[in-house]
Amino acid sequence: MDRLRRQAKASRRSLNQEALMRLERSLGLANRDVDETMASLRALHRKLEHLPPVEDDFIDRAKREGRL
Numbered sequence: 727m728d729r730l731r732r733q734a735k736a737s738r739r740s741l742n743q744e745a746l747m748r749l750e751r752s753l754g755l756a757n758r759d760v761d762e763t764m765a766s767l768r769a770l771h772r773k774l775e776h777l778p779p780v781e782d783d784f785i786d787r788a789k790r791e792g793r794l
Contacts, residue, residue: 734744 730744730748731741734741737744737747739747
């Protein structure tokens with residue numbers, strides 16, 4: 727935490743801004759093109775659209791059975 731505080735101060739960012747910046751960078755979101763991201767999401771949607779939607783009761787049952 728001290729390291730994060732020092733870096734935030736050195737970068738003239740708040741602690742929260744520093745944490746968000748690091749998270750975005752680690753996830754590869756900082757330099758991601760919006761059009762590229764949307765194209766990837768659309769391709770994923772087309773790939774999965776034949777599957778039925780996940781219903782709440784399925785998620786609840788999976789939680790009870792220890793799968794989530």
